[in-house]
Amino acid sequence: MKGHLARPVSIIGAAYTTLGDVRSTPEIKDFSEHELYAQASLDAMADAGIEAGDIDAFYVGMSGPNYNSKIKSAGPHFSEWVGMRDKPTLFHDEACATAGFGLNQAVMAVASGTYDCVLSGAVNISFSVPKPAYPPHLRVAQDPETMWAGIWTGIDPAYEKPGTGGIGPVEAIIIRYAKQYGLTYRQIDEVLVNYLVAQRRTAMLNPKAALARVTYEDEAARFGFSDVHEYLFSNKYNPPLGTLIRGRFMGASTDGASAVVVCASEVARNYTDQPIEVAGFAMGTALQKRFMNVPVPSDVAMFKQAYQMAGITDPLNEVEWMGIHDCPATMVPPVSEAAGYIEEGQAWKYMLEGRVGFDGDKPIDTDGGRTQTGHPGSPAFGVEVAEAVYQMRGQAGPRQIPRPPRTSVIWGGGTGFNLAVSVLKTA
Amino acid sequence: MSALEPYIKKWYDSLRAGQILGVRCNRCGAYEFPPVPVCNTCSATDVEWAPISGNAELYSFAYSEMGVAPYTDEPVMCGYFKLAEGPELISWLMNADESRDAQEALLARLPVAVRAEIREMDENISWPVFRLVE
Numbered sequence: 001m002k003g004h005l006a007r008p009v010s011i012i013g014a015a016y017t018t019l020g021d022v023r024s025t026p027e028i029k030d031f032s033e034h035e036l037y038a039q040a041s042l043d044a045m046a047d048a049g050i051e052a053g054d055i056d057a058f059y060v061g062m063s064g065p066n067y068n069s070k071i072k073s074a075g076p077h078f079s080e081w082v083g084m085r086d087k088p089t090l091f092h093d094e095a096c097a098t099a100g101f102g103l104n105q106a107v108m109a110v111a112s113g114t115y116d117c118v119l120s121g122a123v124n125i126s127f128s129v130p131k132p133a134y135p136p137h138l139r140v141a142q143d144p145e146t147m148w149a150g151i152w153t154g155i156d157p158a159y160e161k162p163g164t165g166g167i168g169p170v171e172a173i174i175i176r177y178a179k180q181y182g183l184t185y186r187q188i189d190e191v192l193v194n195y196l197v198a199q200r201r202t203a204m205l206n207p208k209a210a211l212a213r214v215t216y217e218d219e220a221a222r223f224g225f226s227d228v229h230e231y232l233f234s235n236k237y238n239p240p241l242g243t244l245i246r247g248r249f250m251g252a253s254t255d256g257a258s259a260v261v262v263c264a265s266e267v268a269r270n271y272t273d274q275p276i277e278v279a280g281f282a283m284g285t286a287l288q289k290r291f292m293n294v295p296v297p298s299d300v301a302m303f304k305q306a307y308q309m310a311g312i313t314d315p316l317n318e319v320e321w322m323g324i325h326d327c328p329a330t331m332v333p334p335v336s337e338a339a340g341y342i343e344e345g346q347a348w349k350y351m352l353e354g355r356v357g358f359d360g361d362k363p364i365d366t367d368g369g370r371t372q373t374g375h376p377g378s379p380a381f382g383v384e385v386a387e388a389v390y391q392m393r394g395q396a397g398p399r400q401i402p403r404p405p406r407t408s409v410i411w412g413g414g415t416g417f418n419l420a421v422s423v424l425k426t427a
Numbered sequence: 428m429s430a431l432e433p434y435i436k437k438w439y440d441s442l443r444a445g446q447i448l449g450v451r452c453n454r455c456g457a458y459e460f461p462p463v464p465v466c467n468t469c470s471a472t473d474v475e476w477a478p479i480s481g482n483a484e485l486y487s488f489a490y491s492e493m494g495v496a497p498y499t500d501e502p503v504m505c506g507y508f509k510l511a512e513g514p515e516l517i518s519w520l521m522n523a524d525e526s527r528d529a530q531e532a533l534l535a536r537l538p539v540a541v542r543a544e545i546r547e548m549d550e551n552i553s554w555p556v557f558r559l560v561e
Binding site: 027029030031032034035038039042046051052053054080081082083084085131132133134135136137138 | 430431432433434435436439459463464465466467469470471472496497551552
């Protein structure tokens with residue numbers, strides 16, 4: 001029957017690496033894509049209590065492999081690094097939603113009975129690229145022009161690229177949101193700046209957030225600002241990329257990797273006492289022009305499908321945690337409302353009032369999100385899944401929300417646009 | 428799982444310093460070469476760095492007219508080697524006659540003993556290559 005899994009599937013392990021710069025961050029210093037992928041994958045296996053011998057296949061996601069890492073069809077390159085010699089792989093690229101598609105494909109493979117257990121990971125290095133034709137430990141700085149040109153190859157060159165810059169859709173959607181709910185540009189700026197300040201405080205509680213080591217308040221003071229908001233409103237320190245999108249509203253680029261291990265729920269407890277069921281999921285597409293709509297039609301369709309699969313009829317009361325790919329932060333209001341997690345037209349108020357933090361009543365991105373904990377590219381969705389898993393198990397440490405969520409929803413979007421949703425439930 | 432090392436850099440640095448290293452599994456004793464942080468024989472992650480003897484056998488070969496970029500444009504005889512410790516590796520076979528007749532004669536004798544040595548490929552990279560022992 002369409003829209004239902006043939007057998008239940010659970011996440012038994014999840015992990016991600018320190019998010020930083022392989023040229024300078026101590027925990028990942030001198031790592032290549034191989035070590036990053038291996039670190040996240042072996043950590044996810046350890047988290048699951050499983051060894052590679054019990055895993056049937058491994059998936060490798062990477063955004064822009066040709067321009068970032070100078071490789072292609074590279075799944076096999078990583079096989080022996082995770083103990084999967086000769087086993088099947090899938091190498092895929094759905095930009096920043098890559099890890100979501102990897103998770104969903106793994107769930108389908110297990111649900112179909114093709115495999116019992118699958119490792120699905122993703123890795124990206126953004127700040128540096130391998131010296132052409134040499135082993136990947138010999139790296140040179142990524143040329144920003146080449147990187148941005150590579151990112152823009154994710155925009156349809158036939159009918160969209162001549163008409164838009166990259167910032168277009170993620171600004172257009174918040175302008176449309178402002179129109180729909182009567183908000184001024186200044187109000188939107190305040191909402192997003194408030195969100196940034198709160199998320200930085202959260203990220204400082206996350207040891208994997210290598211780039212978030214001081215509060216925005218301290219950072220503002222260092223540049224002579226007594227008011228953190230004025231600091232983040234300043235065009236000098238938070239430069240506009242459009243009218244409403246500023247540099248710091250975007251994800252903070254990092255290097256890193258994430259991984260999850262999924263298996264048939266019937267054997268999940270052989271490995272862990274706390275399996276998390278993937279109760280529903282969905283995938284979709286949206287050309288850039290579709291972001292003139294609030295909500296984006298494919299988001300509506302995805303949440304409907306995923307909730308139906310998961311048996312959720314009242315997301316406002318049933319969903320207790322949400323992960324949103326907040327690059328940029330402008331996606332939080334329209335997506336949280338499309339998900340039915342927050343009432344229509346209200347999300348901006350929740351962000352302004354600090355109610356989406358780990359101590360709020362509608363927690364979102366309690367790892368610190370992509371703007372503050374960092375945006376590693378293709379692994380992003382996996383970071384959000386890992387945070388959901390840790391929160392649901394009650395293992396999120398100082399970021400733990402008071403009552404571990406029983407149902408979590410993750411939304412991811414990646415240039416193209418590729419869209420993915422996962423619904424997790426405490427098994 | 429504990430924090431990994433930068434395996435690739437450490438391996439190439441050790442070759443530059445004249446050492447050929449792999450890792451050995453502390454659970455089953457199998458070797459991984461070049462080094463990776465997990466045993467592909469028994470799945471253990473308890474592995475440690477260990478020197479490689481350099482003794483190996485040639486199992487197959489391929490003659491690359493195109494050379495091996497970026498190190499040489501000249502044709503290279505590439506060997507498929509199995510180390511005495513077990514792992515497999517592709518590398519250069521340095522002292523084989525490349526003519527068709529010689530290749531067919533070599534083919535008839537496979538597997539044959541070879542010995543590893545470190546070659547400075549260029550100013551950036553050193554790499555283990557092999558010579559026929561005879």
